[in-house]
Amino acid sequence: MLVLGAALAIIPYVPWGQYLSSSVSGTGSYKRQKVVTDINPVNGAGSGKAVNINDLATYPPNSSWLVTYPSSGDLTVDSQNPDTFVKWQLIRLPAELGGDKPAVDAFVAFSKVCVHLWCSPNYDPEKSSNPTNETYQCPCHGSIYRIPDGLSIAGPASLQSPPTNAIPMLTLSSDSGGDLYIEVPTFDVNHNGVVGYGRYYDTYETYIKPAEEGSASTSTASAGALG
Template structure:
């Protein structure tokens, strides 16, 4: 009983109770269910739309700030990552005059910017600081004893961010995705995920999904190279915009 003397009856229903005062809440109406589903579907469509834009966002612009743990984007000497598969070149500074350790039509992964700790750089799995250093095949000038003999492509594909590799050989077989390589080309930079192929030395996608993307999202970013007075290969401080070195994970304008 309330203070005013009013009697309050609480609904109750227990097992075996014969009380008929309990009124269960009404089930949701079809309109309410439909509205709820509609909101959920709208939410999924929104998330899908955002994800579809992911490859076109210049994430590299933001991610590049994370490299401040290293020396930062300054002019640096190039050292090959210390991987045993690189044999004599492993952990070595690259000298353009050394055609034995760094022969034409060869490739190595390098870290830029470097932390100056070779072990740390080699173990670093952040592909946004990894580049494929390629000494060009002889027919493309790879025997020149200057920086023009080399290119350094980003290891982040501009399609969906897998890591391409240089293929020094003539590709012959379709990969498991059914992709048929362009038989008239070889010595290309190839992405294993969906078959994008970048032409060497320009870095323009000539096949696969990246080649269907609009400029500048159809070319791989790359470093500008030079040498010091002793012939050691250097990375010039990059300009991370689409008109220069490109934006990592996004693309670069290429003169065609």
């Protein structure tokens, strides 16, 4: 296993995502979608519920939930869909990164497909493997992505050239009542990224991070996402 793991870690990256037809790529006919978590025990008290940014009890800081985007329109079908290319890890940031605010930028949503070789990373709320922050970690070969911008900071994904060294993310917003939404994404490397391939990590600041509570991130984001 050690030999196999070492071999996989040094195999040159092949951007399979460029060659395969994925349900999450390009600028297809995606819809703005209310965030409702999958019906899944891993989602705890939030399982199968709409996420509200003001609900710090159900959705506390430094926690995460599994979400499907794009939705089929049927939560049960979504929840049973094993395709990680439509799965996202919704993370409420730790308090030191603003996760304790009742604000939309307290949340980020990372693709469940590692940009190395497509295993499925998980949010680690402990600081066990990184001295400065909680991270998003892939169990297969140890790629670690930092929050909130999704740049890989360790492991084989961190050694890949941009844009294949950052995890795709969704653009979030909220309505006046605090319900969380996924804005219509643009799945290219200059915006939300290409699932299984990558994203220019600074698009978090320029496109993905909400500029203020209750809005999509920037005018660029609004034009790109909703146009």
